[in-house]
Amino acid sequence: MMLLEPYLNFNGNTEQAFLFYRSVFGGNFTVLMRFADMPGSEKMPEADRQRIMHISLPIGDHVTLKGTDVIDSLNQQLQPGDNFHLAITVDNEADIHRLFNGISAGGTVIMPLGKESWGELFGMCKDKFGIQWMFNYIKPVK
Template sequence: MATLNTYLNFNGNTEEVFNFYKSVFGGEFAALMRFKDTPGCEGMTKEDQEGIMHVALPIGPTSILMGTDIPSNMVQVKPGNNMSISIGAENEAEADKLFNGLAEGGQIIMPLQKMFWNAYYGQLTDKFGIQWMVNYDYNQK
């Protein structure tokens, strides 16, 4: 069965936000990556390269709060587009089924594809305006 987590988007202050959440919930970051440390970001501004590409803060035994900074050349976030539901699929077939089902009547933002972080990943907005991220992590076996 797939897992669900909340993914938050910010306009450059993700690090501040997640340090605050860490002070409230406790624990340590399971992941923290900056854009400058990922492939394909060489053309970004220096400020955007310092931004958070991905951060994950475990909340309890089964939930993870995740987030990212939106680069300045993309549509900036506001209430309504500042969060997504992230689905962790158990395999590629489940990822395909969930992604295609949710995409029916909606808009695909990024088709499912193999990504540099060793995952099968895609993004979409469903026909009701809800943003979804579908991810199968190849390292889970």
């Protein structure tokens, strides 16, 4: 299985944007995580802790719109043109390495593949054409 989904970045108004998208597309959020849910978040300013770390809204049978708030306290800044990623989720560890290494070749690794609290491996890069990518490997439940 491989999914390719749009991942939108917002400057503090992800929640408002996704409430709007839900009013248009319908459906329910399948994930809504705040930065307060992240390990170590107690060191963040309270306003940032309440912002959206990850939100997912299915908008059809095969597409999920995803998003996050860009957080100044994490040294993140929103730049025009950098407000989205293409997010790939796979259920095969070999695929995540092959895809990440292939797309990042000649580009910039922003976050190397590594273990995260929500899944086995996650990484981010910008390809040699300037497109931002996110890679997520979630081990299948057997």
